[in-house]
Amino acid sequence: MRAVVQRVKRAEVRLGEEVVGRIGFGIAVLLGVGKNDTEATGEALAEKIVNLRVFDDAQGRMNRSLLETGGQALCVSQFTLYGDCRKGRRPSYDQAAPPDRALLLYECFVASLRRRGIPTETGRFRSMMDVELVNDGPVTLLLDSDRLF
Numbered sequence: 690m691r692a693v694v695q696r697v698k699r700a701e702v703r704l705g706e707e708v709v710g711r712i713g714f715g716i717a718v719l720l721g722v723g724k725n726d727t728e729a730t731g732e733a734l735a736e737k738i739v740n741l742r743v744f745d746d747a748q749g750r751m752n753r754s755l756l757e758t759g760g761q762a763l764c765v766s767q768f769t770l771y772g773d774c775r776k777g778r779r780p781s782y783d784q785a786a787p788p789d790r791a792l793l794l795y796e797c798f799v800a801s802l803r804r805r806g807i808p809t810e811t812g813r814f815r816s817m818m819d820v821e822l823v824n825d826g827p828v829t830l831l832l833d834s835d836r837l838f
Contacts, residue, residue, distance in 0.1 A: 691770040700822035702812040710810030715760030721770030722791040735801035765812040
């Protein structure tokens with residue numbers, strides 16, 4: 690799995706005029722699912738994300754996690770994180786999971802965040818969405834399960 694994790698002051702995702710997910714303080718996660726990912730991959734990535742020390746402590750140092758701050762999460766599926774742009778001008782998505790498998794693992798990842806006590810909102814899988822956020826910092830991290838575990 691690949692994730693772009695952003696510390697946010699607020700974030701929301703819309704389909705047309707309908708707001709389908711909205712959070713205040715917390716993190717926005719754009720999540721791509723690879724063809725070799727498993728439920729265990731999602732569990733491990735969720736554990737990593739909720740414990741990342743990316744929130745400021747009383748001294749202004751990034752020393753607190755999402756769990757410690759009581760923040761929320763907005764998780765949006767993003768298969769284009771598996772776009773391979775090394776050849777030609779059109780990205781290849783050969784390493785992305787097929788849609789049915791990706792949906793299952795995306796939902797498992799979201800459930801894993803919720804089991805850890807993180808209030809979690811989502812976008813709508815396989816939909817064209819408008820994602821709007823205020824990046825706090827800015828703080829943006831790229832996580833790839835192939836390089837983390």
